[in-house]
Every structure is written in structure tokens, then in C-alpha cells.
Amino acid sequence: MKLIGLLVLVACVSTVGGFRFSSSRSNEGRFAKILSRVDAQAERVDRLNQQITFLETKYDILLRNLDSDFETLEYLDDNVNDIRPKRCPEGAIECANNGKCVDPLLVCDGFNDCQDESDEKDKLCRVVSAKRQCAGLPTNGRQSPINIDEANTKCLKNGDIRVSIPSNTCNRVLLKNKGGHTAQLELGKCDYSISGGGLVGTYSVLQAHFHWGKHLKKGSEHTINGLQYPLEMHIVTKLATGKSTCAELAVLGFFFEISKERNQAWDALIAGLKDVKKEDQATVLDKVNLQELITGETDSGFYRYFGSLTTKPFSEIVIWTLFKETIKLSASQLAQFEKLLEHGGKHHIVNNFREVQDLNGRTVYKTC
Numbered sequence: 001m002k003l004i005g006l007l008v009l010v011a012c013v014s015t016v017g018g019f020r021f022s023s024s025r026s027n028e029g030r031f032a033k034i035l036s037r038v039d040a041q042a043e044r045v046d047r048l049n050q051q052i053t054f055l056e057t058k059y060d061i062l063l064r065n066l067d068s069d070f071e072t073l074e075y076l077d078d079n080v081n082d083i084r085p086k087r088c089p090e091g092a093i094e095c096a097n098n099g100k101c102v103d104p105l106l107v108c109d110g111f112n113d114c115q116d117e118s119d120e121k122d123k124l125c126r127v128v129s130a131k132r133q134c135a136g137l138p139t140n141g142r143q144s145p146i147n148i149d150e151a152n153t154k155c156l157k158n159g160d161i162r163v164s165i166p167s168n169t170c171n172r173v174l175l176k177n178k179g180g181h182t183a184q185l186e187l188g189k190c191d192y193s194i195s196g197g198g199l200v201g202t203y204s205v206l207q208a209h210f211h212w213g214k215h216l217k218k219g220s221e222h223t224i225n226g227l228q229y230p231l232e233m234h235i236v237t238k239l240a241t242g243k244s245t246c247a248e249l250a251v252l253g254f255f256f257e258i259s260k261e262r263n264q265a266w267d268a269l270i271a272g273l274k275d276v277k278k279e280d281q282a283t284v285l286d287k288v289n290l291q292e293l294i295t296g297e298t299d300s301g302f303y304r305y306f307g308s309l310t311t312k313p314f315s316e317i318v319i320w321t322l323f324k325e326t327i328k329l330s331a332s333q334l335a336q337f338e339k340l341l342e343h344g345g346k347h348h349i350v351n352n353f354r355e356v357q358d359l360n361g362r363t364v365y366k367t368c
């Protein structure tokens with residue numbers, strides 16, 4: 001615009017000059033020179049205008065390229081874990097923040113192993129769950145229960161190893177002979193939640209049920225160094241905060257041992273078993289205090305691994321926490337479980353445990 005203005009100004013001066021000097025020959029010569037200079041200036045202005053147009057076009061192109069570069073950068077940033085060359089061994093996942101190689105079992109599992117939750121980010125979890133089916137293992141590779149071989153466990157590197165168990169009392173809890181398979185405490189209405197112990201979120205307690213053997217022998221589902229306990233209790237909880245592909249459920253497992261003493265904290269529940277002998281029979285327990293049932297046992301530390309439900313449909317969505325310290329019941333208290341009846345009412349429910357499954361290369365952790 002400035003150059004066009006200059007051209008107009010020069011043209012005006014020359015036109016005025018034209019009238020002023022038209023009668024003189026020498027003036028005509030000077031006027032011609034001025035005109036040719038004006039022409040030259042006009043040509044220069046044209047060239048400059050062309051350059052401006054060229055530069056404007058180039059600027060537009062650069063701007064567009066920059067936009068697309070930014071988009072590419074954003075994309076790379078979002079997908080860095082998929083795109084950049086893998087520096088971790090085959091099967092491991094590289095943490096976004098510190099380049100640490102993480103066991104794929106620890107990705108999207110509700111377990112914050114990268115310390116910055118990058119292993120729990122939705123985008124990565126989607127990729128991992130689609131490509132690696134949660135644990136980098138084929139389906140049916142993470143089944144439960146398992147035998148825990150103490151010598152082959154890794155220390156759980158997490159400061160927060162205490163699982164926080166609700167302390168409040170729950171009134172009017174239903175105790176049920178569930179389908180002729182087990183005794184089940186319905187705790188869904190109790191507003192019980194658990195957290196801590198390396199669990200990334202808060203889990204709501206749904207129910208507690210039991211697995212037992214025959215004649216007070218070999219009833220637990222999990223075994224420790226090949227040892228099978230007479231009874232195992234599972235407190236089943238569901239993730240209430242956030243999402244976790246491999247740890248939608250957290251099950252707390254407790255092993256039982258026979259003691260000489262009667263465990264008074266269990267009196268009401270054991271007494272209730274007498275009222276639910278038949279399939280789907282239920283009774284109401286006036287008061288249940290979860291913490292009293294398991295007092296002390298959660299301080300002893302636990303084993304942790306990723307596995308499945310031990311009953312159909314055996315979904316591989318469970319983060320297992322198995323407490324080391326056992327709960328003690330007297331032989332006569334334990335014997336009450338075996339008095340429950342199966343479907344049809346002819347047989348007692350015994351040996352309602354699943355056999356131990358292959359570890360399939362999974363890591364079992366323990367508090368150290």
C-alpha cells in the first residue's frame with residue numbers, strides 16, 4: 001500500500017511539472033527523464049508488489065505447515081508410547097515420565113507403578129488392553145487360584161502397604177446359602193469401602209463368601225508353598241473410582257486355621273449358618289463388623305498378584321490381596337460350614353474350591 005501511494009505521488013508531481021515546463025525544449029528533456037524515472041519506479045513498485053504477494057503466499061504456506069507440525073507434535077506426544085523405539089525388553093512397557101521399564105502386568109491394573117499414573121492413562125490402557133489383553137498374556141493366562149511359592153515372590157515397592165478396612169458396624173446383613181455352592185454375606189448395602197495397600201482407587205465391598213474342604217482339611221483355593229488351609233474367605237470389592245481393565249475387582253483373601261479357642265467375633269455368623277442349610281435360604285445377622293472379623297490379620301502383610309474369578313465366568317479382572325496372617329476358628333466353628341447343603345438338599349457342600357492354576361510367568365508380589 002505504501003509503494004502504491006509513492007507511485008501516485010510521483011505521477012502527480014510529474015503531471016503538474018508537465019504543464020509548467022511544456023514550452024521549453026530543455027525542460028521537455030528533463031521532463032522525459034523524470035517520466036522515465038517514474039516508469040522505472042513504477043516497475044520497481046510492481047516488482048516489489050509481486051514480491052509482497054509471493055511472500056504473503058509463502059507466509060500462508062508456512063503458517064499452514066506450522067499448524068500441521070503442531071498437530072503432528074501433539075499426536076506424537078499423545079502416542080509417544082506406541083511410536084518411539086522401544087528401549088525396554090520385549091513385553092515390558094516404558095513409563096512415560098522416567099523411561100522405567102514396567103512389567104506389563106502392572107499397566108492398567110489400578111497399580112500406579114510409573115509413579116505418575118502414566119501407566120494408568122486411558123489412552124495407553126486402551127492400547128495395552130487391546131494389544132496385550134491386560135497382562136501381555138493370552139486369554140486364560142491369568143487364572144486363579146494359584147500356589148504362592150514364597151521363594152519366587154518379589155517385594156512390593158510401595159510405601160502404602162496397609163489396606164484400610166472399614167471399621168463401622170453394618171446392621172441387618174443377609175447371610176445366604178448361595179445357590180448351594182457357598183455361604184455368602186451380602187455387604188453391598190453396608191457402604192463399606194477399602195483403599196490403600198497399593199490399590200489405586202477406592203473399592204466398594206460387595207460380599208464375602210467362603211471356600212472349604214471336607215472334614216476340616218484342604219479347603220482353601222490358594223495355597224502357600226503348597227500348603228492348603230481348611231478354609232478361605234473372599235471379600236469381593238468393586239472399583240468405585242476410575243477405571244482399571246485388569247483390576248475391576250479387588251478380592252481380599254483370608255486363610256483360616258484351627259485353634260483350640262473359640263473365636264467369639266465369629267459367633268453370630270457361625271450361628272447364622274444353622275439357618276441357611278438349604279440352597280438359597282437366607283437369614284439376617286443383626287450386626288456385622290468387618291474389621292472385628294479380621295482384626296489384626298491385615299497388619300501382617302499380604303501377597304499380591306493379578307488373576308481371575310475362581311468361579312464362572314473366570315473373568316481375568318481381579319487384583320488379589322491374600323493376607324499372610326490366618327484367622328483362627330475352633331474346629332467346631334469351622335465344621336458348621338460343611339453342614340450346608342448343595343442343590344437338591346441331599347449332599348453337603350464340601351470341597352467348593354477350584355484347583356490351583358498355572359502361574360504362566362506372572363509375578364507374585366509380597367509386602368517386605
Ligand SMILES: [Zn+2]
Nearest residue numbers: 209211234310
Ligand atoms: Zn471365592
